[in-house]
Amino acid sequence: MQKEAAIREPLILGHKTFHDVTEDVCRPIEDKAPKMWYILFTIALIIGLYGIGSICYLLGTGIGVWGLNKTIGWAWDITNFVWWVGIGHAGTLISAVLLLFRQKWRMAINRSAEAMTIFAVFMAGTFPLIHMGRLWVGYWVLPLPNHFGSLWVNFNSPLLWDVFAISTYLSVSLVFWYIGLIPDFATIRDRAKKPVSKKMYSILSFGWSGKAKHWNRFELVSLVLAGLATPLVFSVHSIVSFDFATSIVPGWHTTIFPPYFVAGAVFSGFAMVQTLLLVMRKAMNLEAYIHTKHVEYMNIVIMVTGSIVGTAYITELFISWYSGVEYEAYAFLNRATGPYWWAYWSMMTCNVISPQLMWIRKLRRSLLFTFFISIVVNIGMWFERYVIIVTSIHRDYLPSAWSMHYPSHIDIAVYLGTIGLFFTFFLLFARYFPVLALNEVKTILKGSGQSYKESPDYHKHH
Amino acid sequence: MSDKVIYAMYGDDEVLKSGAKKLVSNGIKIAEVYSPFPIHGIDPIIGVKGTRLGIMAFLYGLTGLALATFGMYYFMVVEWKMNIGGKPNFTYAENMLAFIPVTFEFTVLCAAHGMAIKYLLLNRTLPGMPAQNPDPRTTDDKFVMEIRLSENHGFTDDQVESLLKDTGFVELEKKIIE
Secondary structure (H helix, E strand, O other), X not given: OOOOOOOOOOOEOOOOOHHHHHHHHHHHHHOOOOHHHHHHHHHHHHHHHHHHHHHHHHHHHOHHHOOOOOOOOOOHHHHHHHHHHHHOHHHHHHHHHHHHOOOHHHXXXXXXXXXXXHHHHHHHHHHHHHHOOOHHXXXXXXXXXXXXXOOOOOOOOHHHHHHHHHHHHHHHHHHHHHHHHHHHHHHHHHHOOOHHHHHHHHHHOOOOOOEHHHHHHHHHHHHXXXXXXXXXXXXXXXXXXXXXXXXXXOOOOOOOHHHHHHHHHHHHHHHHHHHHHHHHHHHOOOOOOOOHHHHHHHHHHHHHHHHHHHHHHHHHHHHHHHOOOHHHHHHHHHHHHOOOHHHHHHHHHHHHHHHHHHHOHHHHOOHHHHHHHHHHHHHHHHHHHHHXXXXXXXXXXXXXXXXXXXXXXXXXXXXXXXXXXXXHHXXXXXXXXXXXXXXXXXXXXXXXXHHHHHOHXXXXXX | OOEEEEEEXXXXXXXXXXXXXXXXXXXXXXXXXXXXOOOOOHHHHHOXXXXXXXXXXXXXXXXXXXXXHHHHXXXXXXXXXXXXXXXXXXXXXXXXXXXXHHHHHHHHHHXXXXXXXXXHXXXXXXXXXXXXOOOHHHHOOOEEEEEEHXXXXXXXXXXXXXXXHHHXXXXXXXXXXX
């Protein structure tokens, strides 16, 4: 059995047994949902349905219903796409990169973070698809034999790389998540009393029985999937940044984009994880498993990635001056002092200043403060994408073409709708799925549980 | 042929492990261990060999790499050469840099899904498969060792039971399966 230093804070508080872990995670699924769940679910669903209605209107009418114009061909749609993909980066980072680094605190949060990832990538995928205007020919992005002769998709285009990157990321994350879920579904199946839920969870658990050979394979598959998903985490947002970086638009044509986008993605993803988990741990009584130490670790990740993002912003400014290219310099001057100055400075405040507050131990261990900062970061990261996309193109080479972007109500409704759908999915997940990787948590109970750490014979062996 | 099976249930993974060690040193073959989470170090004791799924994943990855390479070579170089901005890109080598992202993604896609499907098939864990654990508590907090008499010639069930006696099990069950 693996032991860790006694002075490390235990990862599981209280005197939990294996059975307690099962109870704590399964009870919210087996009990009746609290009234608050129904209220939140209804609100999220209504907003989500309004979003779907707006998408239907958009598809029926054309993307002219968005506030785009001849100068600004990309605005809220791609902003939202990049924002959601960014949020979707925390889950796989937690479950893959932290698995490779053997960080045990990931076990309490990886399941829900990865669920969040999958739902966020769903929402992200919506935007490029509806941006096509003709959703029904969306499959043309795939290299399929067709009746147009030898017409293939262009593999030189970063937009096509994106298709491969996002779909690989989504499907691999989904498989990774589900393989981890199978043993936990088996636990729920073996406890289920009602015939309907017994049947449902038997199907979902694929007949998992916990045999030694199966666990042996399980651990290897998790490790290899983590190894495969790790470069994916870094590649997906790099490829998203190529959408901009390989263009020749001043403000987009920067080599710093890939690392800067990846850091920003992890930054915003962890902020969303904090927002969701701080509420979830309270609502589902999981305070013993996701506690101040976990929040502190995540805040440190936010602080580090936030600092990388801040450095990237300043580097970008410096290079725009140092390059001596006046168009490049103007793009950045215009961001900071032009008509979109408010977006630029909200981005700077939210993303550069707020993570620096996490250097203070008291603040990064304060749950209320963390919740507040996580919201601030989510807003700041949305503005980052808006600033990059809209302010770079709204004033192009000919002043006669200069324009402003004003979102139409469909822009806003589709965006809010994806937030509603995201929460609808997440609430369903919290209601019917084990939100903690309960069988994985049991493996660290003896090494990092409070009662075992405090027991007198903890230091005896090994 | 009917077979007698003994299930010894434990409340702790370490206790089961030391019990298994004792039994194996006495020449008993343990057919299976059911546990709610992986027991580290049990595999060499009960003779479970390391899986070769990692090698399979590598092969699936190579398949993806080859498919992506040949696919893009065919689409972009053989079947329809694209003249983009007059830049020379009519050979694979000149175009290769642009193909790296898709090659990488497709390699990962094939490796991950190939391995995941292989894993589910090997385990026979598929939608609708029946659970095989002898007791529902083995997915909660109990650990069960399964000993089959047909695999242990020269032992009677009483002999096995007496060997099990002071291994610290919490429950013992004997079953005859057809």
